[in-house]
Amino acid sequence: MAEADRQHPLPSPDLLAELIEGTSLCVFLTGSYEQGMPLLWVNEAFAQKTGVTAGASAPPTALGRASIGPLERVLADPAEGMLAVPALVAGEGGTFTLQCLRADGTTYWSHVTFTPRRDASGATTHFFGVSVDVSAYVDERSAQLQTLAVERRQRADLDLIAQTTELLGDLEYPHALRDIAELLRSVVPWAAFYLNDDGLLYAEGIDMAAPPGGRGRRHARYVDGSEPEPVDETLPAAGLESIDAVQDLLDGLVDGPVLVRLDVAYPPYSASGWLRRDLVRRVLEETGVRPGSVVVHAVGGRRQVLGLLVTWNGDQAGAQGAAGEALGEPDDIRTVVEVVARRAGTAIDNARLYAREHHLAEALQRAMLPEQADVTGLDVWTYYAPNAEHAQVGGDWYDVLDIDGSTVGLVIGDVVGHDVEAAAAMGQLRSVVRSYAYELTTPGVVLDRVDTLVQGMRIPRSASLVYATLRRRTDETSDVPGEVRADESWDMEYTRAGHLPPLLLRDGEVRQLASSGGSLVGFGFTERRTAHEVLFPGDVLLFYTDGLIERRDRSLKTGLDALVETSARITARDAAGVGEELLSRLADAPEDDVAIVVVRLPDPVADASTPALSPRSRRWVLPSEPASIARARHAVVRSCQAWGLPESASAELVVSELVANGVLHGWGHIALRLFDTGDGLRIEVEDANPAPPVTTDGHPNRVGGFGMQIVERLADWGWRPAGSGKLVWARLKQPTSSLAVR
Structure with missing residues (x-):
């Protein structure tokens, strides 16, 4: 016998049995899987905790299917026993986390370990099992995962709100609201904005020209004609308590959000009826599902509701329909949507108020310019x-x-x-x-x-x-x-x-x-x-004015000295050329408004000499009046003389026609720009009318209508949108012998 065995003799089988019987761990012994895993022995802790003793039979639900025999009586969900079946069939055993039943019917989580016992041939004859209560660990782990999920969700919500704020920083982007709605679709199946601009309208962007808010009733009229919205007789009528919840929300009578059922009929001329019809069509087209209800949030400005933010939650829960009942929108999602709606309303209101003041001030200023x-x-x-x-x-x-x-x-x-x-x-x-x-x-x-x-x-x-x-x-x-x-x-x-x-x-x-x-x-x-x-x-x-010379990084005197020095180097021999040289050298990045008046006394002798080296571009702002046509002709002739260009007669004719079109058909001030490109003179005329110019064969029974034909004969031309209007350009064609003959 070894020395270690003499000092520490192995415990006897009776001692081991006593220890196993007295342990607080739940211990059991079963037969093989082929025998149906009969429960052969359990210790006292197992019997007291589970109420199941040795010799218990398999539950009726286990008959006729794969099971773990009588042990399924211990499981809260017998189907979970199927997790252990493959390993037990193979005789390998293993450890499994299962939800078990106590004797009093309450549940707990347990790590159950099956250890196989094999005979001399290697066949599994028994399974020795130990069950350890891990409820505290599982609950703690579950709480940690839940906390982690909440934090992850909160971070995602904050990121969504941050992206929304970024989009709201550029409301002139024509799809700002559409993109925000698509961001919201990460938390709800479908979302969209409707603005109350002379009535409800589906909105992808912001109409900056709209008033800061409206209480219009366009949504209360049948959009496709003068008849009221037909009532769908196949739908039940909405209850009186929700007869027009959308209109109440728009008018500020309720704070919202409100649930609007889409499976009921609303009275004619109602905002809820208009919204129901539009939403059913849009959601059905985009998702293939006919919605049963939506949650409507107010997009509020400072003084009134500007529109609606509508979310569809897939009709998963709570779509009861009456005011005050469940909205079918979890609290965390509702909070995010409300924040987005509130920020959108503030941004839209600010942008429209700013645009209105901007437009008013600009209109005043432009009207007052000489x-x-x-x-x-x-x-x-x-x-x-x-x-x-x-x-x-x-x-x-x-x-x-x-x-x-x-x-x-x-x-x-x-x-x-x-x-x-x-x-x-x-x-x-x-x-x-x-x-x-x-x-x-x-x-x-x-x-x-x-x-x-x-x-x-x-x-x-x-x-x-x-x-x-x-x-x-x-x-x-x-x-x-x-x-x-x-x-x-x-x-x-x-x-x-x-x-x-x-x-x-x-x-x-x-x-x-x-x-x-x-x-x-x-x-x-x-x-x-x-x-x-x-x-x-x-x-x-x-x-x-001081905007020409004033900068943050220098004194006004230094700026004036720079203007004097720059003016001494001017070579242009026309007033527009003098102005262009000043602007190109001093006003590339002005920090204030710039106003300039240049007056030159013509000098026939000097002006007829070699053309001066000056910027090959000119610009004028002309009032929309007939006198501007003559001014434009004089301007282009002086510019051609200053640049030494021979095509002044053709340029004068083209400018005359383009400016005349701007005076007759445009509005606002007319901007005239000339460029010597090296390949010919380029002329640009801009006005505030977005409608493009059209070449015609003349006006029947009256004089005129041939202006653009003249321009086509003398120049290549085109147009493009510019600001709120258009810009028409023309590049004079180089003289040819054929044109000279004609």
């Missing part, structure tokens, strides 16, 4: 560009006034601010200055009168401006008294009210016209002064 007079004897170019950061709303303005045929008034000003109030103040000041400019002649006197009137008007915004007058100087040595010569000079008088000084460009030198300065408009408590200059052919006057 309809520049075409001044004989002067080359005038004007430019205004609002800073996109300020939503095209500002207080900059300019004016060019043909006062009496020989006198021209020039104004440029800036009202503090970038909102509707600034635009309104600008309009008031413009009207005041205009009225006195036509009445009085001396700029200082005009500004004195403006100060007096503005002080009484209590305009809430301060403003600066420059006002100047230009008068022809007649040649007193001429043989004909009062004769005006083409090379005559001009007298200029000007005064400033807190505005940056105009620049005079002459023979490559730049001088600031800084005389006659004074305080801001309305603060002129001393008499305004008037300065005088004489202008000669070739001179250029530059009026501008």
Whole structure:
């Protein structure tokens, strides 16, 4: 006998039996699977816990099918015994987690281990089993998994809300609401938005032109005709308590969400009836399932409901129909949908309010911008560009006034601010200055009168401006008294009210016209002064607002010095060219509104020399009036002369037709742009009418209608949408011998 065996003798079989009998673990012994696994022996713990003793028979449900014999009486679900059958049939045994029954009928989770006993031939004759109660572990594990699932669901919900917020940041995207609804379909089978824009309408995006909210009743009319919605006689009528829950939600009479049954008929002219018909069709088309009910959430703005967010939950539960009953929407899903609906409503309301203010301010400002007079004897170019950061709303303005045929008034000003109030103040000041400019002649006197009137008007915004007058100087040595010569000079008088000084460009030198300065408009408590200059052919006057030179990273003085230096290097010999050079060098990224007026006195001798090296592009903004056609013709002729292009006659004809079309058929201001591409002159005309131009064979019984035929003969042309309107372009064809013969 080994030393270890002498010191620690093996326990006797009686001792082992005693220990097994007394253990708190449930222990049992069964026969082989072929014998039906009869329960041969159980210890006291097994019998007390399960109420099953040795010799128990198999339950009736086990007869005639694979089973684990009498042990199935221990299982809460006898079918779970099938998990162990394959291993027991093979005589291999194994460990299985099964839900078992206590003697009192309660359940617990147990790890059950089957250990096979084999005879000398290797055949399994018995199974020794041990059952360990693991309920505490399973419950803890289940709680952990449930917590993990909740956290995962919450993260998914937060991610969905974050993606929704990102989409709501760009409501001009035409499918923003559609994409949000598709995101929601990760938590519900189907979702969609309906906006109450003059009645309920299915919405994939936002109509920014719609009012901030509406209480329309378009949904209460039969969409396909004048007759009311027919009542489906095959459907039961809805109860009185839900006769038009959708309309109550739209009118703010209930907070929602509400359940709307789609398997009942609603009265004619009801919002619920309209929505039922539209939803059944859409859900059926997209899912192939006819919905029985939907949950409707209000998409609320600040003051009223803007629309609805509808979710269909697959009619899984709770679709009872009456108000106050279950919605069939779990609390976590309902919370997510409500958050999305609330954020969508706030974003839509803000966007529409912003768009309305933007549109109002832009309309005010564009209406107040001058309809520049075409001044004989002067080359005038004007430019205004609002800073996109300020939503095209500002207080900059300019004016060019043909006062009496020989006198021209020039104004440029800036009202503090970038909102509707600034635009309104600008309009008031413009009207005041205009009225006195036509009445009085001396700029200082005009500004004195403006100060007096503005002080009484209590305009809430301060403003600066420059006002100047230009008068022809007649040649007193001429043989004909009062004769005006083409090379005559001009007298200029000007005064400033807190505005940056105009620049005079002459023979490559730049001088600031800084005389006659004074305080801001309305603060002129001393008499305004008037300065005088004489202008000669070739001179250029530059009026501008601070947006041209002001930057965050430099002082205003540094910006003014840069403007003076840049102006000294200008080579263009037309007002538009001077303006384009300034813009290309100074206004590539303006931080404020920019307004510019360039006035040049033509110089026939210098202008006829070698074309100057200037930007090969020009732009003008013209009012929608017949006089703009002549201005456009003059503009293109001057540009062709400045660039040395020979096709000025064809360009003049094409521009005339395109601008005339814009005046006759468009609306809003007309933008004219010219480009020297190297392969020919490109002309672009933009207006606010989105309808494309059409080539016709003329108008029957009246003159006209051949404009686009002329354009086709002289140029390649096309069009494209631009903003809210269209842009028509034309590139002049190169001259050919055939065209020359014709």
